[in-house]
Amino acid sequence: MGKNILAEKIQEEFEIFMEKIAEFKGQPVDTKLLINVSISNIICSIIVGKRFDHDDPSFVKLLQNLSYTFQRSPGFALTPFVTFAKRLPFDLFGLKTWMDHVLSIRSNFSVPHIKEAKENLAKGEALTSYITSYLEIMRQENELNSSSLLNDENLVATIRGLFAAGTETVSTTIYWCILLCLHHPEIQDKVYKEISEQVGHGRRVTMNDRPNLRYLDAVVRETQRxxxxxxxxxxxxxxxxxxxxxxxxxxxxxFLNMHSSLHDAKVWGDPENFRPERFLDAKGNLINHEELVPFGLGKRSCPGEALAKMELFIFMSSLFQCFRFEPEDPSGELPPIEKRFSLALSPKNYKVRFVDRSSM
Known part of the structure; x- marks a missing residue:
């Protein structure tokens, strides 16, 4: 699956996302769930080779379990006690319930789709998904090396990792970016101006436009930082x-403290301020700060890094191109920039109005 195919899948899902947003006709909406649905569908299309309707029962169940595992996470401090808590007659800190939702993703999604993929490969069908590609390489590896680490258990773990890396973190970053632009309207105006000059309005932004949309890239990087x-x-x-x-x-x-690197005053100067310009030099060229490590470093870095970057760029560029983000109540207070901690740092839920640029 090359980058062009991934980009097409992301773009396809965004078009459906935009149709859903357009249905609100500029009325205030909390997009948290809708963004989660869209990003989860991208992962599904990659993992199993197809997307799901928003009301598909199995897909809805998957989303419910994913949402629960992230929003109700016991936190890193309690995670080591999960195995111990399973032996207790009572549900310590809700660890049993949380683990049931984690295992449900395995039993209701990963295992059935792996089984289906094996049956399809046995019939001689083509490789159409991450699962079928993994199984084929696993077969080749096992024929040559009996001690290969490619097996069903690691496939299940990798699927879990792709959902974790490619769903909650990406959707939360998009959710954050929209909120930050409500507080900094001048930033979204600069992004829109750049897109208008470099791409125009006759087509959607593609990954080929990324080198020319440096300020947008800086906004995405600063949001991650x-x-x-x-x-x-x-x-x-x-x-x-x-x-x-x-x-x-x-x-x-x-535990690697990525926050300390992303908010080190010695590196960033004013880490408490949202300032995309820190990633641009005097000529407007991007500055690659090695301290920007939202995906980790080395061979143990996030396996979904490339995919996440594509999702963030295509979704955010298309949103900036099509809509202006405006607060629920233009004369009232803006939603607060406050972080909630579970498995990810997310903002409190808020509503935003998506004003169609073509009507302005």
Whole structure:
């Protein structure tokens, strides 16, 4: 599945998203669920090779379980106790209920679609999804190497990772960006001006336009930095090592504090301010700050990084091109920029009016 195919899937889902937004005719709406549905459908189209109708029972169930696992997460501090809590006769901190929803994604989505993909491959059908591609490579690897780590369990884990990396974090970043633009209308005006000059209005923005939309790219990067949606990344130590005089034993779970890098005053100067210009030089060219690490670093970085970047660019560029974001009550207070912590840092729910640019 090349980048062009991924971009087409994202663009297709955005068109449906825009139709849903247009139905509100500029009336205030909370888009949190709608953004989640659209981004989840992109992941589904990649993983199983098809998208689902918004009212499809299995898709609705998947979304409910995904929403619960993210919004009701026990938090990193309690995650190590999940296995222990399962043995208790009572539901400690709601860990059992939370784990039931996690396992439901496996039993009601991942396992059935893996089974279906195996049956399709046995019939000689073409590779049409991530699952079928994985299974085919797994077969080839196992024929050559019996100790290959490609297996059904790791496939299930990878599907879970793709949903985690490509659904909640991306949709939350989009949700944040819209809110921040409500507080900084001059920023969305600058993005719209750039799109008008570089792309126009006769077609949608594509990934080929990205090199020419540098200010938009800077806005997306600054949103990732400012919000630090995934502030902590857990990692398991495979071999004991020493660091700064401390012994870190094998099998220790450590948490990488990504927030500290994204909000280091020594690097960013004024990290508490939302300022996309920090990613542009005097000539308007993008500055690649190595401290911008929303996806982590190295071979253990987020497996969905490339996909997430494409989703963010296509969705945000198309939204800026088609709509102006305006507050629910133009004469009232703006929704607050306050962070809620679960598995991701998300803003409080808010409503926004999407004003069609063509009618302005």
């Amino acid at each position: 400012y919000t630090s949606v995934a502030p902590l990344l857990p990692r398991k130590v495979l071999e004991s090592f020493k660091m700064n005089g401390y012994n870190i034993p094998k099998d220790t779970i450590i």
